[in-house]
Amino acid sequence: EAAVTQSPRNKVAVTGGKVTLSCNQTNNHNNMYWYRQDTGHGLRLIHYSYGAGSTEKGDIPDGYKASRPSQENFSLILELATPSQTSVYFCASGGQNSGNTLYFGEGSRLIVV
Amino acid sequence: GDSVTQKQGQVTLSEDDFLFINCTYSTTTYPTLFWYVQYPGQGPQLLLKVTTANNKGISRGFEATYDKGTTSFHLQKASVQESDSAVYFCALVPDTNAYKVIFGKGTHLHVLP
Numbered sequence: 001e002a003a004v005t006q007s008p009r010n011k012v013a014v015t016g017g018k019v020t021l022s023c024n025q026t027n028n029h030n031n032m033y034w035y036r037q038d039t040g041h042g043l044r045l046i047h048y049s050y051g052a053g054s055t056e057k058g059d060i061p062d063g064y065k066a067s068r069p070s071q072e073n074f075s076l077i078l079e080l081a082t083p084s085q086t087s088v089y090f091c092a093s094g095g096q097n098s099g100n101t102l103y104f105g106e107g108s109r110l111i112v113v
Numbered sequence: 114g115d116s117v118t119q120k121q122g123q124v125t126l127s128e129d130d131f132l133f134i135n136c137t138y139s140t141t142t143y144p145t146l147f148w149y150v151q152y153p154g155q156g157p158q159l160l161l162k163v164t165t166a167n168n169k170g171i172s173r174g175f176e177a178t179y180d181k182g183t184t185s186f187h188l189q190k191a192s193v194q195e196s197d198s199a200v201y202f203c204a205l206v207p208d209t210n211a212y213k214v215i216f217g218k219g220t221h222l223h224v225l226p
Contacts, residue, residue: 004156031212040122042218043157043202050212090156094214099164100145100206102214104156 003027006091006105013112019078021108023091031095032074033102034058034066036087043090049074081112115140115207119217127225132190134220136177136203139184144205146170146179146186151200151219160188160201198224 003026013019025032033048045058047066055066063085065077078085088109094102116139126132145164149157161170166181175190186203203217
């Protein structure tokens with residue numbers, strides 16, 4: 001069973017603070033993704049990665065950085081968190097070796113106050 | 114560019130009703146088409162996928178046909194149950210850009226007991 005684990009599951013951060021959301025996958029998938037989900041917007045792609053050492057901008061990358069130090073790990077970094085970044089964040093893994101099916105984590109709920 | 118359209122933001126049905134969720138897509142490629150389902154408090158998970166035009170995908174009583182002529186991939190179920198209450202996302206992976214998954218905005222299905 002494909003497994004994607006996110007941490008933390010819940011986070012309250014202060015405006016201007018730094019937030020790091022972590023994601024680990026044991027599927028040996030090449031691609032990893034970070035999405036945010038907000039009511040009325042569905043899933044929006046923030047950053048993705050083809051493999052260790054690569055990060056690419058998605059559709060809404062402003063205010064976010066990403067890091068892929070290894071095949072298994074992909075982090076999303078908010079250097080200066082803002083209230084507009086309050087959301088639920090999902091990590092996913094996939095790629096050609098999964099038949100392009102994405103496997104999602106359980107989500108990280110972030111509140112920026 | 115590639116896109117997926119789900120016009121129904123919310124659908125409310127009673128148990129044993131017929132379900133139809135509309136999904137149309139636009140692409141110049143030969144995509145793989147997906148339906149994902151997201152239960153409350155969880156990440157999205159694959160419901161079904163179809164890789165070949167004119168083929169039908171079937172899973173857990175749900176079905177969808179990849180109709181290249183009408184560029185549609187509507188989701189149907191003959192008789193819904195309260196446990197089917199969830200958000201349903203239509204998605205495509207363009208043939209030439211296997212890294213990127215294009216999601217529709219999602220349809221929230223609420224099934225009344």
